[in-house]
Amino acid sequence: MTAAAATTVAFSPVRCDIPASNDGDAVPVVLTRCSRCKLRDLCLPCGLSGRDAERADELVYTRRRVRRGESIYREGDAFVSLFAVWSGVFKTTQLLEDGREQVTGFQMAGEMLGMDGIGPEKHSCSAVALENGEVCVIPYSRLEALGREVHALQQQFHKVMSREIVQEHGVMLLLGTMRAEERLATFLLNLSRRLVARGYSPSEFNLRMTREEIGSYLGLKLETVSRAFSKFQDDGLISVEQKHIRILDIAGLRRRVGQKLEP
Amino acid sequence: MTAAAATTVAFSPVRCDIPASNDGDAVPVVLTRCSRCKLRDLCLPCGLSGRDAERADELVYTRRRVRRGESIYREGDAFVSLFAVWSGVFKTTQLLEDGREQVTGFQMAGEMLGMDGIGPEKHSCSAVALENGEVCVIPYSRLEALGREVHALQQQFHKVMSREIVQEHGVMLLLGTMRAEERLATFLLNLSRRLVARGYSPSEFNLRMTREEIGSYLGLKLETVSRAFSKFQDDGLISVEQKHIRILDIAGLRRRVGQKLEP
């Protein structure tokens, strides 16, 4: 199954010692190379070629393992680096003063984490692993410096940030104008689209998040999410076995969202 | 009153002809200078000093008048420039395929518009003036080029984009976890805070948007917004006379949002 293929490591990390960088991180690390990474076309260096692609290798010196439930950074932490998901699925969550929490996003391979920290110089949300995974650490000072030299990298970075803004507009639309079932359908279609881009099946996947986390993201209670799943199943649009989802009628699912949402 | 002061033009535009720029805009324009602008500490060049501030003058060659109801750009338009609000209030709106529309933000002096366009290379929302106003046109290619030379400008730009992301997370929190009254209270507090930063009264202002636009932004129907206004008035938190709002008890308003939201 394709799912297994993409989890396979198409990459051999090479141990080496890196001289102390000027941002205070001087431990022996795993050398990673963006130019050889299986995710290069999904990730920040997407579109870079030739010399530019090689220079992108200077971006990432460490890849960090994160175990299920562990966080990459927490709300309030000083901002130092961006992170690119290499494997696993993550969620970002934000707290309201009175303790209410919301999931503001789910991130999978190739997606960037931490851009919220640049402006305030500290993270405004927490990033938590939903399963064991790895993230590439991109020291922000390095990205800034390299961006000035490698024009295409700078552009790429701006595009990534911009797309983050666009995507959040989409979530605002979802939260502001859609009903429960429309929200869930949109969520499933979005997930499907992103999985396809990563070489997985568009119609069959395992959710890494709980009903509660989905609900939090969609502005719904977990019971409502559960009911919507059941409804879709009763209507023959999907089959649900706990976290295992099969999309049986993708067109029907799209019709549940007013009309269609992704082409 | 402070409101009048900030509308006054503390700046004299100078007519001049600029040679054709390489992004196809060759009409006679108004020369503007960021380094002398009354908004420089609120806007993109915030924090630049000395030589850097002067170089920022190369960023903006035109300021564009936009009349109430007119749009700066529309969803789908090719992306060429960013815009900085110089005067007036704007809204950004996004459409859902079935015709539902949502207001995704309100922008006032010093705030940037158009960053959603960088990634997709076309605008993913429309920007419309709620009253007559002016925007500074920042050709994106120029910002990119100048950013490579003026380090601090580049950093500033990244911060602006990042803050946009953070702010949208805030809206997601609002839409995903708050009730009608909490949403409106948050909206009013946010407005008040931004007005203060611009030298206006924190407690008395005129809304430039209709109840429907507020509702759209907050994910509510206009009737619900109207009722929440009335409730706040009955409770002595604010006074409402059509669009004229006076905040009578800002602490009380904060208490309506679970606890507090802005310090």
Added chain:
DNA sequence: CGCGCTGTTGAAACTTGTCAAAGTTTGTGG
């Protein structure tokens, strides 16, 4: 001066949340 847009308010309908109970799966430790 009147028409249209905007805003307010009431009552009924609908959607989602809340509470509760029970079933299922997962993980842990003996």
Added chain:
DNA sequence: CCACAAACTTTGACAAGTTTCAACAGCGCG
């Protein structure tokens, strides 16, 4: 490997909050 506890999911009944529909008032523009 089994037993048990904890976490997660499903479902029902009812409550609460918001929308919908409707009527009317006020303001502002032509």
